[in-house]
Amino acid sequence: MEQKMTIREVGPRDGLQNEKEIISTEQKIQWINQLSDSGLSYIEITSFVARNWIPQLSDSLSVAKGIKRKKGVRYAALVPNLKGLEHALEADIDEVNVFMSASETHNQKNINKTISQTLPALKSVCSEATAAGKTLRGYVSTVFGCPYEGKVDIHKVLTICHELFSYGVDEISLGDTIGVANPRQVEDVLELVQKEFDSSKIAMHFHDTHGMALANILKSIDMGITVFDSSLGGLGGCPYAPGASGNVATDDVVHMLHQMGYKTGIDEAKLHAAAVFIQNRIRKPLRSHQMAISNSVK
Amino acid sequence: MEQKMTIREVGPRDGLQNEKEIISTEQKIQWINQLSDSGLSYIEITSFVARNWIPQLSDSLSVAKGIKRKKGVRYAALVPNLKGLEHALEADIDEVNVFMSASETHNQKNINKTISQTLPALKSVCSEATAAGKTLRGYVSTVFGCPYEGKVDIHKVLTICHELFSYGVDEISLGDTIGVANPRQVEDVLELVQKEFDSSKIAMHFHDTHGMALANILKSIDMGITVFDSSLGGLGGCPYAPGASGNVATDDVVHMLHQMGYKTGIDEAKLHAAAVFIQNRIRKPLRSHQMAISNSVK
Numbered sequence: 262m263e264q265k266m267t268i269r270e271v272g273p274r275d276g277l278q279n280e281k282e283i284i285s286t287e288q289k290i291q292w293i294n295q296l297s298d299s300g301l302s303y304i305e306i307t308s309f310v311a312r313n314w315i316p317q318l319s320d321s322l323s324v325a326k327g328i329k330r331k332k333g334v335r336y337a338a339l340v341p342n343l344k345g346l347e348h349a350l351e352a353d354i355d356e357v358n359v360f361m362s363a364s365e366t367h368n369q370k371n372i373n374k375t376i377s378q379t380l381p382a383l384k385s386v387c388s389e390a391t392a393a394g395k396t397l398r399g400y401v402s403t404v405f406g407c408p409y410e411g412k413v414d415i416h417k418v419l420t421i422c423h424e425l426f427s428y429g430v431d432e433i434s435l436g437d438t439i440g441v442a443n444p445r446q447v448e449d450v451l452e453l454v455q456k457e458f459d460s461s462k463i464a465m466h467f468h469d470t471h472g473m474a475l476a477n478i479l480k481s482i483d484m485g486i487t488v489f490d491s492s493l494g495g496l497g498g499c500p501y502a503p504g505a506s507g508n509v510a511t512d513d514v515v516h517m518l519h520q521m522g523y524k525t526g527i528d529e530a531k532l533h534a535a536a537v538f539i540q541n542r543i544r545k546p547l548r549s550h551q552m553a554i555s556n557s558v559k
Numbered sequence: 560m561e562q563k564m565t566i567r568e569v570g571p572r573d574g575l576q577n578e579k580e581i582i583s584t585e586q587k588i589q590w591i592n593q594l595s596d597s598g599l600s601y602i603e604i605t606s607f608v609a610r611n612w613i614p615q616l617s618d619s620l621s622v623a624k625g626i627k628r629k630k631g632v633r634y635a636a637l638v639p640n641l642k643g644l645e646h647a648l649e650a651d652i653d654e655v656n657v658f659m660s661a662s663e664t665h666n667q668k669n670i671n672k673t674i675s676q677t678l679p680a681l682k683s684v685c686s687e688a689t690a691a692g693k694t695l696r697g698y699v700s701t702v703f704g705c706p707y708e709g710k711v712d713i714h715k716v717l718t719i720c721h722e723l724f725s726y727g728v729d730e731i732s733l734g735d736t737i738g739v740a741n742p743r744q745v746e747d748v749l750e751l752v753q754k755e756f757d758s759s760k761i762a763m764h765f766h767d768t769h770g771m772a773l774a775n776i777l778k779s780i781d782m783g784i785t786v787f788d789s790s791l792g793g794l795g796g797c798p799y800a801p802g803a804s805g806n807v808a809t810d811d812v813v814h815m816l817h818q819m820g821y822k823t824g825i826d827e828a829k830l831h832a833a834a835v836f837i838q839n840r841i842r843k844p845l846r847s848h849q850m851a852i853s854n855s856v857k
Contacts, residue, residue: 443818444777469770472811472848473818476773479742504855506848513770520741520771550770550804557802 266523267303267488268511269434269464270296272539273324274305274339275508276496278315282543286320290327292539296493297331299531301511305337305358309345325352337398341372346386350393357390359383359430360400363418364407367438371402376417380424387428399425400466404435404450405442408501415453422458432462434490437477439501440470444480451484464488467509470499474509475517489514494536494547510549512536564780564821565601566809567732567762567788568594570837571622572603572637573806574794576613580841584618588625590840593833594791595629598825599809603635603656607643623650635696639670644684648691655688657681657728658698661716662705665736669700674715678722685726697723698764702733702748703740706799713751720756730760732788735775737799738768742778749782762786765807768797772807773815787812792834792845808847810834 273293277284284292289307296304306328307321325338337356340349349357361379362368368376387397403410404418422433435454442450447465454463465481465488467474478489492508499505515527533555540547546556571591575582582590587605594602604626605619623636623646635654638647647655659677660666666674685695701708702716720731733752740748745763752761763779763786765772776787790806797803813825831853838845844854 441818443815445819470848470852471814471818472767472770472773472808473815475770476777476815479774479777499855502852502855504844505852510770516769517741517771517774520739520769521743546802550768554768554800554803557797557800 264523265487266482266518266525268301268514268525268527269303269305269488269490270301270493270511271305271490271508272296272492272494272496272511274308274318275490276492277317278308279497279500279507280317280543283317284542286323286327288542289320289324292535292542293324293328295531295535295538297329297334299535300525300527302333302526303335303337305339308339308341309348310339310341311344322348322352325349325354335396340386340390342382343385343389346389349390350395354395356396356398357386358398358400359386359425360402361421362402362407362438363413363421364403364410366409367403367407370409376421383425384428387430391429397428397430399430399433400436401425401433402436402438405437405446406439408439415450418450419453419457422454426458426462432464432488433458434464434466436466437468440468440474440499440506442467442477443473444476447477447480448484451481451486455484460485461487464490466490468499469495469506469509470502472506475513478509478514478517493532494540494552495549496539496543496547498548506548510547510551512549512551516551562821563785564816564823565786566599566813566823566825567601567603567786568599568791568809569603569788569806570594570790570792570794570809572606572616574790575615576606577795577798577805578615578841581615582837582840584621584625586840587618587622590833590837591622591626593829593836595627595632597829597833598823600631600824601633601635603637606637606639607646608637608639609642620646620650623647623652633694638684638688640680641683641687644687647688648693652693654694654696655684656696656698657684657723658700659719660700660705660736661711661719662701662708664707665701665705668707674719681723682726685728689727695726695728697728697731698734699723699731700734700736703735703744704737706737713748716748717751717755720752724756724760730762730786731756732762732764734764735766738766738772738797738804740765740775741771742774745775745778746782749779749784753782758783759785762788764788766797767793767804767807768800770804773811776807776812776815791830792838792850793847794837794841794845796846804846808845808849810847810849814849
């Protein structure tokens with residue numbers, strides 16, 4: 262039983278964008294190079310949003326151009342629109358990641374468009390990115406709950422997935438943006454999703470707000486999912502509750518998977534060194550269990 | 560699907576014994592009364608060890624005599640020997656909990672006896688407690704790994720369980736004392752355990768050191784286990800790594816179970832109030848996810 266599991270490291274984007282301490286371009290490059298060396302096969306390195314939208318990621322082009330590209334690693338970036346795509350193509354990113362929310366209110370607050378305005382915008386990005394030879398990933402956020410609307414209709418999620426796949430998206434990441442999913446809900450959602458889409462094209466993106474992320478990953482694995490998003494050390498935290506956990510921590514996920522006998526291709530010692538590096542730069546303890554243990558030993 | 564799950568609250572014993580800040584007898588009594596009011600059906604309120612062994616629990620008799628007994632709640636205490644049993648009987652505790660380790664070294668360091676010396680000692684405690692009309696619980700610790708020996712032979716665990724059940728123990732709690740269990744190991748261990756014993760007589764006692772406790776509980780539920788030990792707020796932490804998580808937090812377990820549609824009989828708001836009460840007394844933030852969220856809001 263040596264099944265392979267794949268981690269999509271989103272720390273440099275989803276993690277850093279929620280950290281206040283500004284990390285220099287050089288340090289980001291160093292960190293991403295360490296992530297590449299750890300054996301991760303996928304790193305979302307930045308977001309090509311407007312410069313003043315997320316100050317932490319305003320150096321996205323320099324970061325993307327500055328990193329050492331390791332063979333076998335796919336380097337991805339978040340791309341909100343055609344302007345962002347220009348920069349992503351200039352940086353010769355491997356994969357273009359588009360995003361939207363399954364909740365109308367969350368989509369409006371996050372993207373400043375309705376869902377029906379968002380879809381054609383993403384379609385043009387996907388179409389131009391495909392023409393440029395890029396692979397595509399689609400994020401659907403608030404799948405398991407919305408901070409403004411509460412419950413989200415799973416059929417809305419399915420409709421959006423159908424749209425995104427029709428735009429040529431290679432993989433869809435279903436996001437539990439506020440970390441409210443529970444294993445039974447994961448089972449219910451995946452049962453419906455898997456009736457319509459191939460499991461190998463679905464990734465799960467859990468946040469650990471209520472501590473259920475590893476349980477949700479376990480349930481997803483039981484359901485046949487093999488691709489998971491995570492942020493090293495739990496970097497980034499939760500924008501909705503500053504003391505709470507954010508993205509599930511890559512080091513905790515990898516540790517559980519390895520302990521269970523799964524292969525990830527990731528070297529835990531190198532991953533740990535990369536976590537210590539970024540922890541020293543953000544100047545506060547990372548929240549993952551692996552880091553809490555190692556911090557306590559010092 | 561409204562299956563009932565049972566929580567054995569061990570915070571006043573397993574939690575408090577690892578907290579440095581000394582809590583007064585009156586405050587312990589107040590706290591345990593709050594726990595009773597929250598709907599918990601089982602509270603391990605103290606340990607009748609020698610007075611100088613665990614200073615935090617040196618007032619065990621006064622605590623046990625001082626609390627308000629709520630109908631329907633079973634009040635238990637850890638009892639290491641016949642001397643401890645005298646006090647437990649004097650306090651008219653409902654249930655007597657004996658304990659030992661499946662690892663020779665851990666047992667030696669924790670109880671100062673070999674495993675074969677421990678068994679007859681527990682047998683006399685069980686026999687006298689039964690004669691006094693008390694129910695019995697047996698803890699087997701380091702089932703999933705030992706801080707000194709590493710892997711623990713599951714057949715040793717099974718042998719100890721057979722012994723304890725032959726002493727009249729009503730339930731055995733299998734302890735992941737250092738929080739190293741992973742869901743696959745839980746599955747493997749429970750498969751063997753369930754070949755020999757009735758699932759309804761087995762409880763799981765997980766620590767959250769590596770963040771896998773809720774995933775392990777999920778796997779245990781899938782295997783038919785319905786009784787879990789936990790400590791409110793994650794009180795107590797980890798004696799082997801002071802910054803790391805200890806007992807899985809009652810509030811996190813109850814939250815997950817309720818979200819999944821299980822019944823526990825526990826009122827989450829009252830449980831939260833009890834967590835805030837003890838957090839203020841230990842004068843540091845509790846580590847549960849539920850408390851991290853509520854602390855972040857302040």
